[in-house]
Amino acid sequence: MSGFYFSQDKIDEVREAADIVEVIGSYITIKKTGKNYTALCPFHSEKKPSFVISPEKQIYHCFGCGASGNVFTFVMNYESVNFAEAVEILAKRYGIKVKVSSGTDDKIKKSLLKVNNFAFDFFKKHLNNTSGKKALDYVKKRKINRETVELFGIGYAPSGWSNLLNAARKEGISEKLLVQSGLIVKADSGKLYDTFRNRLIxxxxxxxxxxxxxxxxxxxxxxxxxxxxxxxxxxxKRFTLYGLYQGKDAIRKEDRCLVVEGYMDLLALFQAGFKNVVAVSGTSLTDGQAQLLRKYTRNVYISFDADNPGKKAALKGISIFINNGLTPYVITLKGGKDPDEIIKKEGSEPFQKMIKHAEHFVDFKLRYLLSRYDAENPVDRTEIVKEMARTISYIKDMTERQMWVSSVARKLSIDETVLSGYRITAKQKSQFLPSILSSDELVHNLVALISLNPARYNEVYELLEETELLDDVAEKVLLYIKTRFDRASEVDVADVINMYENNSERERITAMIFSLKKENLPKMLTQYINKVKTISLKKRWENLKKEIKKNENDNNIVLPLLKEQQKIASILKKLGGNIDPEERV
Incomplete structure (x- = not known):
């Protein structure tokens, strides 16, 4: 629904009705802490709450992973929907009627869904008629029952180059849409043919x-x-997981997800009662898939094949999962078997035991490294320590991280400080330090602060224009603030934050606004304005320095330039931005 749009008035109506504390509190457990509310962050794994909701500013920010935004962005991220869908969800919740208009992209998507529904019926029909006997025999051989076939939409594409194409033409479906759907291929010669031929679907x-x-x-x-x-x-593909639709409720209920490689592994496990399972289906795990899973659980149990490619895939999956705030465990499959084979030959009980004894990713990584390197060899030992220290550093909870440092140090017979020494330095909490920001960061912080005090808009806009520091981002934010201010509408600071496309910048600005006390706003604004003036004056100082050097033999030119430098030095002293001695002429 990405092409759907709403009037600004309607968005404002929904925003005013949807209190951020009430909305977030309906999804996760929150606790009042002073004038704010805190919670365990729903977007990364943690044991101590770092997720803060501000009822006054109607924004949230996680000081652990940096997730931030307003009521709309929370619903978007938690529900995995786009902006328009988030507006609709909230509008429905608060009884607000909204009218939507669709753009071209969404008309295409609607048309493609109709094509897919047609193809689905086509494949289903052919699985159940005489042409699908071979496919049905294969399904039975793999012990996939009728209920699973129906639930997962398994079908059959018959042999031949144009069965689906001809059937679609009879229904008046355009060739252009068929090609766009991926179900029909257009050759360089212009000839059209079915993508799937004699395949189980x-x-x-x-x-x-x-x-x-x-x-x-x-x-x-x-x-x-x-x-x-x-x-x-x-x-x-990178944002899709096979079986998630069928398994999402069980994943939430059990608060863990089994991740397998193939379709048959998933179907065998699902039939055996392991409903909380998804498959990466033949491709490498992606960040998008990990982020999708994170909406349902933080605990993932990787069950890839026991061969070397399977182990490498598990290691890669570990990195992707922990980078996206999930805690991975590895189910060890022995004897080169896959989950499908274990279920078929041994039943569900042995696999349940394997889940119970799944290894935490730290243990799995250490065991894997010890199988590849010689721990008695000093060079190999150093590599093992470095890699384990790097792995442990991803654990955000300090108590848990220390526990693993102790465990691994004991197993490697080394001092704990050796592991701790390699640890990635923890991110420092963002705070108001304009002196260490780049000029762009400084300006972007300043215009974000203006959203809290729009009355100083003209002062800041004129300053940035005069100093030539007004870039496209700052201009866009200031235009939004001015438009809202001129209409006597409230400026939503969360909307301003969302206008910054860079994630790290959004995190920095949100953290700054969260830590800002209302009574300190005038002082902070003044400090930022003075810093901008300082940058401009220092730039002018450098230009004067070049002019003086260029005309050092002409006093008539140099003397006025020196006077201007003295004036700048005096102003800078008042602003707290003195010229360093080595920068002076």
Missing amino acids: FTFYNTRGEKVAFAGRALGDDEPKYLNISETPLFK
Whole structure:
């Protein structure tokens, strides 16, 4: 629904109705702490609350992972929806009627969903008629029951180059849409043909249950064995997990998710009662997939094949999961087996035991390194220590991190300080330190502060224009503030924060505003304004210095320049931005 839009008045109406404390409190447990509310952050794993909600400013900020925004951005991130959908969710909650208009992109998506629904019915029909006998036999051989076939939308694409194409043409579906859907391929010659031929079909659903894509497993000798459609406006592989739609409720309920490699692994586990499972389905795990899972749980149990590629995939998955705020555990599969084979031959009980004895990612990493390196060799030992120290550093909770430092140090027979010495330095809390900011950062902080005191808009705008420090970002923010101020509308500081596209900049500015006491705002604004003036004056000083050097033999030119330098030095002294002795002429 990304092309849908609302009038600003309607967005304002929803924002005014949707109290951020009430909305966030309906999703997670929050606690009043002074004038703010705190909670365990829903966007990264932590044991001590660093997520703060400000009812006064109607914004939230996590001092652990930097997540920040207003009521809309919270719903967007928690529900994995876009802005328009977040507005609709909140409008419905507060009984506000909103009218939406769709753009071209969303009309295309709607049309593609209709194409996919048609293809879904086509594949389902062919699985159940005589042409699908081979596919049904394969399904039965893999012990996939009828209920699972229905639930996961398994179908069959018959042999032949144009079965789906001809069926779609009869229904009046345009060739352009068929190609856009990825279900039909257009050759360089212009000829059209079916993407899937003689393949068992797997359906991809989004979290709302819409059919967004398909994949096919060859039932003959065709290569590749597994084939995904190309990316489309509906389907981005890096943001999609097979089985998440069917398993999301169980994942939330059990607060953990089993992550497997293939479709058959997932189907076998799901049938055996492990409903909290997703599959990366033949591709490397991505940040987008990890972020998607994080909406449902922070605990992931990786169950990849026991061969070397499987171990490497597990290691890569560990890095991606911990970088995105999840805690990975590794289920060790022995004897080169995969989950599907274990379930089929041994049943669910052995696999349940494997889950119970899954290794924390630190233990798994250490065991893997010890299997590859010689711990008695000083060079190898150093590599093991460095890699383990780096791995442990990703654990944000200090108590838990220290526990693992002690555990690994004991196993490697080394002093704990050796591991701690390699630890990544923790991020310092952002604070008001204008003296160490770049000129762009300084200006962006300043215009964000103006959202809290729009009456000083003209002063700041004129200063930035005069000093030539007004970039596109600052101008956009100031224009928004002026528009709201001129309309006598409240300036929403969260809207201002969201106008900064750079994540680290948003985090810095949110942290600054959170830590700002109302009574300190005038002083802080003055300090920032003085710092901007200082930058401009120092720039002029440097230009004068060059002019003086260039005309050092002409007193008539040099003397006025020196006087101007003296004047600048006097002003800078008052502003607290003295020229360093080595910078003087």
